[in-house]
Amino acid sequence: MKVPLRGLALAMAVILLSTAMPALAQDLASFEKRIKVETLDNGLTLIVMERPEAPVFSFFIHVDAGSTQELAGQTGLAHMFEHMAFKGTDIIGTTNYAEEKKALEKVEAAYRAYDLEKRRLANRDDAKIAQLEKAWKDAIAEADTFVVKNEFGEIVDREGGVGLNAFTSSDETGYFYSFPANRIELWAYLESERFLKPVMREFYKERDVVFEERRMRIESNPIGRLVEQFLASAFTAHPYGWAGIGWPSDLRSYSATDAQKFFDTYYVPSNMVVSVVGDVKADEVMQLAKSYFGRLPKAPKPEPLRTVEPPQTSERSVVLRDPSQPFYIEGYHRPSTYDPDDAVFAVISDLMTSGRTSRLYRSLVRDKKIAAAAAGFSGFPGEKYPNLFAFYAVPTPGHTPAEMQAAIREEIERIKTTDVTADELKMVKTRAKANLIRGLANNQGLAIQLATAQNRFGDWREVFRQVDYIDKVSAAAIRRVANATFVESNRTVGIVESTKMATAPAGGQ
16 A cells, blocks of 8 residues: 555654654663752852763853843843943953943043933933033943954863854843863853853943944844834833844943843842753863853842733734835733643644645645645743744735634634644654754754753753653643733734835736
8 A cells, every 4th residue: 555655754763753852762761871960159050061972061151030030221232242242351352451441430430421421302402412422432432452352262162162153032041152161161261251240331332332233134024124113012011022233222222231230130140050061071070060160150040020911802913114125923811831731832833834744725725725834832032931822924916914814713613622632742752852863863952951040940851851841742631721911802913014015007017
């Protein structure tokens, strides 16, 4: 009998995973033997996994602070400190720090005077503003004379480091790269130094860089502009509704002093987890960590966020009219990653939105051919707090956002009213296990997973437990969660309506 290709693929995947799962369980046991976790006296948690397959190691520093920790008027600061962390210390990146420090203090004093005058609402004196701005820029020029540009990165490169990078999200900030195994003490020195003695040098130049990033990603990008307004409409109270890169006025206002206050509050050892994976000895890394990272001053973990997004009670919509490609997105509020139904949302996301086998892709792109892309995501723009489950589609020429909406709603209704097939559910669970197995193979990826799980859940083993949670999801749970979540009163819609299409003559000429 001829086996359909889809059935054959499923059969092969099941065979592969059935042989892999005993090994996976073995891996968890062996991971527990090879992983050492210790919390230093100052509150910093260190995870070390010995993996001597190659003479290298990777690390990840997870800071439990992102754009949701910013204050009104200071959006974008979490991202700004990511930039500052590459600027060096009182030793790295300067020719004379004693003099540079004095110059930077002059910059801040001059900036405060200029900024306060610039923000005056009544009786503005433009001549005085120009004079204060010149004094500020002159102070910056003086401070710049002491800067050794990119010295931190050049040290990492020169000593064999690769992949020097960082990221900031709504929930967290992360720093990472890889080093030869014989550079473990240099790593401990460099990484502890830049969090022990950060210097806000070239701050305002980097602030301008971030402003240009905003212009590129949002102002010059119709989808970027739409998504910014979409989130601002979906979240009326919670910081998830703020632009992660920062609002334009904030990017022209906050100071290096503000950034230092953010750092002093959130970059404390009790709010950080450091993971090291590779050809290292756990005892040696722990000892080095105590010597170097143990210098970071002890401070209490920051208080949890107070604001909780209130329930949405009516549909909201945003329409952007622009001479560009039309676009459609709709999102529904869902609970945080700590909710018991988090795994159910993960399964729905895989079924509906992930890749070419997803229901949205097969329906809108492959079968109906009305969309060039159709997908979605759960946990937008973050996961730590109640967030959005979103679906989106890009119409093909001649098709409209209204058609995307109707087709997406059809698939949503189907998952609400009809049980997911056993084959589909098995395939999702198989993919989850396969993704975990693949994720274990890479030192850098593993370091990121371990530190994130440790900081977010208090236990790195949560990396493995996620698969177990998914494995227990039933068709009935999927219908229950879908019916509770995907309802009109819980929905926010965003549309890019192409003015080119609206004004084009008949025949599309």
